[in-house]
Amino acid sequence: MPQHTQSRSAPLSLRPPRRSLGALLGLSLLASCGGPAATPAPTTPTATTMQLNGTRVLGPAQVQFGVTPLNGTQTVSGTLSNPSVTFSTAGVSGAVSVCGQVTVQNTVTAAVTLDATGSMTTTDPNEKRRDAARAFVGRLTGGSQAAVLSFEASSTPSAGMIGSVLHQDLTADQALLNTAIDRATYARGSTNFYDAVIDAVKVASRAGRPGPIVLALTDGIDNRSSNSPDNAIAAAKAAGVPVYTIGLDATGSLDFTEMERIASETGGLFRSNVAAGDLDAYFSQLYNAFTAQGCLELNLAAAPAPGTTVAGTLWVDVTDYGKATSRLSVPFSYAVRDSGAPK
Known part of the structure; x- marks a missing residue:
């Protein structure tokens, strides 16, 4: 009977496999540094x-x-x-x-209401508010829209308005908006600011667009509105529209307490002591505020x-x-x- 040969498996080695000198040196260096090489710290600043x-x-x-x-x-x-x-x-x-x-917020919906009272001939004789408003609408991008109103108590209000003339309803058409701004830049009559805020809130909110705001500029204290500051605040709160107010008061002599209160209680912001020549820069700053603000x-x-x-x-x-x-x-x-x- 032929003999069968029994195969034997080689015994398993208990020693670790040999590593090259380079591999050992690499492991040693990684260990001394606490692990893989760290990513360099960023140097580009978040903001300037x-x-x-x-x-x-x-x-x-x-x-x-x-x-x-x-x-x-x-x-x-x-x-x-x-x-x-x-x-x-x-x-x-x-x-x-x-x-x-x-x-x-990439999309802006703004109702811009400009003071057209007689005192603007003195406080803004070169119509800097017109240039500022035109620059503001010039920054509209994507689905952003704006409307343009003016207020003073001697003109007949537009249909559906209390004390304002609506020169252009919400649109993204910058040519139409610029034409409206030119028409809104005049000077006569007295100040009906509280009525104007209520009108602008209505225009900003009635299209149902997200995040509407009102940007309101005046150079005087309200003396002709049929509504009170509390009425203006209530209307803005009910519509969910923050009101950003600008007091054109280069001398620092006007009492803008109620204008400041309207802005503060509706979630907007207030700025005063602005010279007419500063309006362009400030309207631009407010556009930044509407798009990215902390x-x-x-x-x-x-x-x-x-x-x-x-x-x-x-x-x-x-x-x-x-x-x-x-x-x-x-x-x-x-x-x-x-x-x-x-x-």
């Missing part, structure tokens, strides 16, 4: 400047600022953190916090006396993925108004 868009007064010692981070002239989205404040007004102290991250809130240790100008500098970090954190600053200044004054 911070723009202050206006104020929103919540109380005598509580004020919010709308801010927009920019990279050159372009708006930037990023995370706001680590805010701080320094004061240049003697005797004022407090702290600042982030009250809203940067919200980006919020910083200042809480003072004590309420300053009415008439005090509170000034200082806000600081905040802006961070975006893949970019270096930017530490940005922006000066601020606002007047403390008498919240207990008759309305």
Whole structure:
């Protein structure tokens, strides 16, 4: 009978496989560095400047600022953190916090209402408001739309309006808007600002577009409206339309308490002491605010006396993925108004 040969398997080795000297050196270097080589830290800054868009007064010692981070002239989205404040007004102290991250909105729906009262011949003799409004609508992109109104108490209001002339309803057609702005830039009559705000809110909201706003410019105190500031605030709140107000007051002598209140209580922003020559830049800043805006809130240790100008500098970090954190600053200044004054 033939013999069968039994095969034997080679015994398993208990020693680790040999590695080349280069591989061992590579492992040693990785171990000494704590793992794979780290990705270089980003050097491109998230933003280069911070723009202050206006104020929103919540109380005598509580004020919010709308801010927009920019990279050159372009708006930037990023995370706001680590805010701080320094004061240049003697005797004022407090702290600042982030009250809203940067919200980006690519589509703008704005009803722009321009003061056409007789005093504009003095406060804006070169019709800078016309140039500013034209530049504003010139920035409309994509599905953005605007409407143009004017207000003064001597003209017959347009159909459905209380005290305003509607020169152009919401449209993206910049040629039509520019023609409307030219027609809206005149000067006669007295000031019916509160009626004008209600009219502009109606125009901004009736198309049912998302995120409508009102941009309202005046150079005087209301003296002819049939409605009160509270009526204007209620109309804007009911429609969900924030009102951004601009007080053209180069001398700093006008009392814009009610205009500031309308902006603050509707979720808009207020800006005053603007010379006519500054309108172009400020309308452009507001366009930035409508497309990308965050919020910083200042809480003072004590309420300053009415008439005090509170000034200082806000600081905040802006961070975006893949970019270096930017530490940005922006000066601020606002007047403390008498919240207990008759309305």
